[in-house]
Amino acid sequence: MSKKYLYAVLSFCIFLSACSTPAPEDAAPKAIAAVSVVNPDTAIIRNEISINAVATYLLxxxxxxxxxxxxxxxxxxxxxxxxxxxxxxxxxxxxxxxxxxxxxxxxxxxxxxxxxxxxxxxxxxxxxxxxxxxxxxxxxxxxxxxxxxxSFGFVLNLPYEDHQLLLKNKDLAIILPDSTRLQGYVAQIMPEVDSVSQTQKVLIKIKGNYNIPENLIAQVELLKNASTHLSLPKSAVFTDETQQQFWVMKLLNDSTAVKINIQKGLENDSRVEIIAPQISKTERFVSRGGYGLGDTASVSIQK
Missing domain, CATH: 2.40.50.100 (RNA polymerase II/Efflux pump adaptor protein, barrel-sandwich hybrid domain)
Structure with missing residues (x-):
């Protein structure tokens, strides 16, 4: 009985040994992304429209x-x-x-x-x-x-729905075909609207004395609104393939970044206004190397 008992114990031990899971090797180190970071700034982002204007002597x-x-x-x-x-x-x-x-x-x-x-x-x-x-x-x-x-000035045909913009654009930028920028101001608004195009003629005079030929076509910039929130460089704002969702990667510390969905406002060629959530100038955000990072990612800040 003792030998049978011994065989049973040995068989049971062998069975347990065969069924047991081998000890895992040391876990692979978590990937660390090399990133650069930026702080929000108050750089003004302007939403403007450009309208052609023609140099003219009215009289x-x-x-x-x-x-x-x-x-x-x-x-x-x-x-x-x-x-x-x-x-x-x-x-x-x-x-x-x-x-x-x-x-x-x-x-x-x-x-x-x-x-x-x-x-x-x-x-x-x-x-x-x-x-x-x-x-x-x-x-x-x-x-x-x-x-x-x-009587010299630039005459532009302003769509009537935009005539309220003249109230906030006392000073205007006039851009000539050679990229020269001149400062102008609204001198006169003609008292009639074109019946077909529903545009109103506006005379813009130039500050200063310049030799400009008649019939030259320039562009006049009209400011619609400007940013009132902090903004980030475009490289710090990420989006999905459909460009329906936007997010940033905010640093919790020097080694961890988290994903935060945002609502963006105005933008230009280099910056994006962040409307929500509220951010501060002291916070840090990933500007390069952040695309494809998960919700919580390990990062290494590159100087």
């Missing part, structure tokens, strides 16, 4: 001959800047040209010349020139077209 004057006669002197050319009161043409009547100084020679007190000077009424630019020295002109015939320099 042009046709200067006409006030007598029948010959143009005996004219020193103006297209493109010249003319000051108010500057002489444009000197005209001599046909009669005076015919008889010359005969009358004056007969009676020196008569002081007959037949000479008439035509002057510019305003500071202007010569945009069209119809006659030159030596031409014979009749009374009422156009001699030159002047553009009033004070």
């Amino acid at each position: 042009k004057n046709d200067i006409k001959a006030n007598i029948n006669g010959y143009i005996i002197r004219s020193n103006i050319h297209i493109g010249d800047k003319i000051n108010a009161g500057q002489t444009l043409f000197v005209l001599e009547t046909k009669e005076a040209k015919s008889i010359g100084n005969t009358i004056n020679n007969l009676d020196s007190t008569f002081k007959f010349s037949g000479i008439n000077k035509i002057k510019s009424p305003v500071n202007s630019i010569v945009v069209a020139l119809s006659h030159q020295s030596g031409d014979y002109v009749q009374e009422g015939e156009p001699l030159v077209t002047l553009a009033d320099r004070s």
Whole structure:
């Protein structure tokens, strides 16, 4: 009985040994992601719209001959800047040209010349020139077209639904085709709306003196709103394939980052406004190396 008992005990031990699970090897170390971190900032993100505007002289004057006669002197050319009161043409009547100084020679007190000077009424630019020295002109015939320099500006057609934006855009940025940025302001709003496009003409004048050709097309930036919350670089904001959910990886300490869903606001080419949850400037967020990290991830901060 003792041998049978011994065999039974040995068999039972062998059975237990066969059924027991071998001791696991040492667990593999948890993966640590190398990341860089950033802090939120108050950099302003602007939501703007750009509308084309055309350089225009709203007021042009046709200067006409006030007598029948010959143009005996004219020193103006297209493109010249003319000051108010500057002489444009000197005209001599046909009669005076015919008889010359005969009358004056007969009676020196008569002081007959037949000479008439035509002057510019305003500071202007010569945009069209119809006659030159030596031409014979009749009374009422156009001699030159002047553009009033004070009437120069950029005219944009603003959709009427956006006209309230003019209240918050007293100062405007005007961007020329060569990327030059000029400062402008709303000078006048025309009192009518186009019946088809439902746009309203707005005159924008430039601060400063610049030589800008007429009919140049520029872009005017109108601010709709600006960010009021802290923002993060775009590299610190992650999204799914459908771009329906957005999240950030916030550092709890130097070695652990957790996933936090966010509601984003305005954004530009480099930054994203974080509306919710509320964040602070002292918090740290993963900016690079965070895509694909789990809810709680081990990280190593790279300087």
